[in-house]
Amino acid sequence: MSATTEKKPRLTTSAMIASIASEGQRVKAAPFGKALVDLAAARPDIVGMTADLAKYTDLHLFAQAYPDRFFQMGMAEQVLVAAAGGMAKEGFVPFATTYAVFGTRRAFDFVHQVIAEENLNVKLCCALPGLTTGYGPSHQACEDLALMRSIPNMMVIDPCDALEIEQAVPAIAAHQGPVYMRLLRGQVPLVLDEYDYQFELGKAKLLRDGKDVLLISSGILTMRALEVAKSLDEIGVGAAVLHVPTLKPLDTQTIVREARREGRLVVVAENHSEIGGLGEAVATALLSEGVAPRFRRIALPDAFLDAGALPTLHDRYGISSAAITSSVKGWLD
Amino acid sequence: MSDSSTLSERAYRIRRYALRMGEVQGQGYIGQALGWADVLAVAYGHAMHYRPEDPQWESRDRFLLSHGHYAIAFYAALIEAGIIAEEELDTYGSDDSRLPMSGMATYTPGMEMSGGSLGQGLPIAVGMALGLRQKNNPAFVYNSMSDGELDEGSTWEAAMSASHHGLANLICLVDINNQQADGPSGKVLGFEPLADKWAAFGWHVQRVDGNDLQAVTRAFDTARALHERKPRVILFDTLMGKGVPFLEQREKNHFIRVDPPEWQQAIDFLDQSQTEGVAS
Numbered sequence: 001m002s003a004t005t006e007k008k009p010r011l012t013t014s015a016m017i018a019s020i021a022s023e024g025q026r027v028k029a030a031p032f033g034k035a036l037v038d039l040a041a042a043r044p045d046i047v048g049m050t051a052d053l054a055k056y057t058d059l060h061l062f063a064q065a066y067p068d069r070f071f072q073m074g075m076a077e078q079v080l081v082a083a084a085g086g087m088a089k090e091g092f093v094p095f096a097t098t099y100a101v102f103g104t105r106r107a108f109d110f111v112h113q114v115i116a117e118e119n120l121n122v123k124l125c126c127a128l129p130g131l132t133t134g135y136g137p138s139h140q141a142c143e144d145l146a147l148m149r150s151i152p153n154m155m156v157i158d159p160c161d162a163l164e165i166e167q168a169v170p171a172i173a174a175h176q177g178p179v180y181m182r183l184l185r186g187q188v189p190l191v192l193d194e195y196d197y198q199f200e201l202g203k204a205k206l207l208r209d210g211k212d213v214l215l216i217s218s219g220i221l222t223m224r225a226l227e228v229a230k231s232l233d234e235i236g237v238g239a240a241v242l243h244v245p246t247l248k249p250l251d252t253q254t255i256v257r258e259a260r261r262e263g264r265l266v267v268v269a270e271n272h273s274e275i276g277g278l279g280e281a282v283a284t285a286l287l288s289e290g291v292a293p294r295f296r297r298i299a300l301p302d303a304f305l306d307a308g309a310l311p312t313l314h315d316r317y318g319i320s321s322a323a324i325t326s327s328v329k330g331w332l333d
Numbered sequence: 334m335s336d337s338s339t340l341s342e343r344a345y346r347i348r349r350y351a352l353r354m355g356e357v358q359g360q361g362y363i364g365q366a367l368g369w370a371d372v373l374a375v376a377y378g379h380a381m382h383y384r385p386e387d388p389q390w391e392s393r394d395r396f397l398l399s400h401g402h403y404a405i406a407f408y409a410a411l412i413e414a415g416i417i418a419e420e421e422l423d424t425y426g427s428d429d430s431r432l433p434m435s436g437m438a439t440y441t442p443g444m445e446m447s448g449g450s451l452g453q454g455l456p457i458a459v460g461m462a463l464g465l466r467q468k469n470n471p472a473f474v475y476n477s478m479s480d481g482e483l484d485e486g487s488t489w490e491a492a493m494s495a496s497h498h499g500l501a502n503l504i505c506l507v508d509i510n511n512q513q514a515d516g517p518s519g520k521v522l523g524f525e526p527l528a529d530k531w532a533a534f535g536w537h538v539q540r541v542d543g544n545d546l547q548a549v550t551r552a553f554d555t556a557r558a559l560h561e562r563k564p565r566v567i568l569f570d571t572l573m574g575k576g577v578p579f580l581e582q583r584e585k586n587h588f589i590r591v592d593p594p595e596w597q598q599a600i601d602f603l604d605q606s607q608t609e610g611v612a613s
Binding site: 083085 | 446447449452456457458459460463464465467468470486490491493494497
């Protein structure tokens with residue numbers, strides 16, 4: 001049997017549930033849970049709430065450290081969100097966790113009416129954003145950013161790695177008002193420490209510069225964009241990476257400044273449906289400012305995605321490093 | 334003057350304010366306001382701790398109007414409580430008013446939540462009750478809701494949550510008038526046996542005539558004095574349009590449109606029966 005017909009090892013869904021980290025990647029365990037525990041020492045107003053998913057959102061660390069400030073609301077996301085609103089009304093700063101599908105899709109009206117309409121100080125931190133589970137559409141939150149961006153008063157954060165989550169937790173706690181933050185849990189990749197990175201609410205950060213391509217990305221797609229930029233380097237293509245962890249409010253100024261530079265292909269990459277996420281936000285911002293560069297997008301399709309192993313699915317839907325590299329090369333030719 | 338006659342005057346004034354606001358718009362949830370006025374009179378005239386001049390006073394009892402469409406009744410209660418001025422009544426539902434037709438916390442002093450999306454009050458009340466307990470604040474949280482909200486799953490999620498957390502500082506007030514938007518509650522989605530359901534969810538349950546001021550007062554007193562570590566619910570059977578016979582008898586009384594001369598007739602009737610009631 002020749003090498004080309006040799007079968008690849010069959011990947012399974014379950015092998016990939018615990019982590020989005022690829023093999024050999026540097027990771028940190030439970031950055032959200034640890035950061036919240038650290039912060040809570042100095043902030044007695046912080047409470048933790050969850051809907052039967054403390055262990056799966058790393059909130060169990062908070063529950064262990066501060067059992068009298070942890071509230072288990074059961075598998076009832078509407079109550080989780082509304083009770084967090086009630087807690088905020090009494091002066092507490094609740095960090096409420098569940099999976100992104102449940103916190104956004106299922107409890108949408110409660111997020112909208114109870115929390116956002118009164119501008120309450122609830123931090124909704126939701127795991128399994130976008131395509132970070134192989135469990136199929138029941139668990140894949142491909143519309144969470146679109147839903148949360150559409151709500152007035154809501155700040156929307158899509159962090160990239162463990163370092164950024166550690167930095168974002170105190171930052172969103174200091175912000176007065178509701179925040180939706182996508183959560184990476186378990187063994188979380190660590191990449192931004194190589195870039196002298198500091199998270200700032202509402203700020204986009206240029207992680208590396210390059211003359212041919214501008215990759216604009218958020219969340220784990222920034223991790224991919226950095227890998228793509230390195231591989232483009234090897235073939236003599238200079239790729240800049242602009243990381244946009246805050247989708248709302250959007251740092252239009254920085255995005256426009258970078259996109260205005262002549263001669264670069266602009267590619268927006270996101271771990272979200274092509275509808276209502278970073279790509280549409282950036283496109284609107286650019287056209288509103290009269291900037292119309294060559295523009296392409298990497299995003300999940302407007303479709304119910306397959307179940308399966310994450311590496312397979314990331315390849316299939318074009319958000320693996322190899323798939324993005326190949327797309328960008330094609331657009332450059 | 335006995336406490337109950339004072340309360341009857343309060344209930345009368347709440348009904349009268351509500352009718353006058355209804356007249357501003359020519360329509361409204363008047364049937365509910367007339368039916369719920371006795372409960373509001375007891376809540377604000379007897380049971381609750383609050384400071385009219387400081388609606389955000391930390392030690393106040395919280396009153397959540399989950400059924401935001403009862404705003405016309407609640408504004409009337411807030412006027413009676415001295416939290417908003419009677420003159421504001423004329424702005425009800427008008428542009429730039431602090432009294433929108435559906436109740437919102439962001440508009441009105443004394444309004445603790447933005448209601449109207451039904452089934453949200455009780456879950457918020459759970460969070461507030463947990464928060465008050467966490468602060469060692471002995472205030473009560475009252476959640477005022479309609480029987481239609483019993484259709485909402487979130488109500489029962491919250492009911493389960495409240496008893497799980499042993500929220501003895503939570504008192505839920507349910508208006509059972511058996512009328513929903515599409516018709517009688519029993520035909521829309523039957524919810525009986527209601528007392529059994531709440532009891533099965535771990536609540537202390539009372540069911541009383543919500544238009545009998547003495548019974549209402551006793552029920553509030555019992556709910557507040559209870560030592561059990563349980564949330565408390567009072568199921569109030571009420572009559573839509575109570576106090577104005579031609580509105581009590583109206584078949585479609587979920588959302589009432591009243592012809593202009595009828596508003597004065599309704600107010601005249603209330604005034605007359607109140608005079609007779611006080612004299613007797």
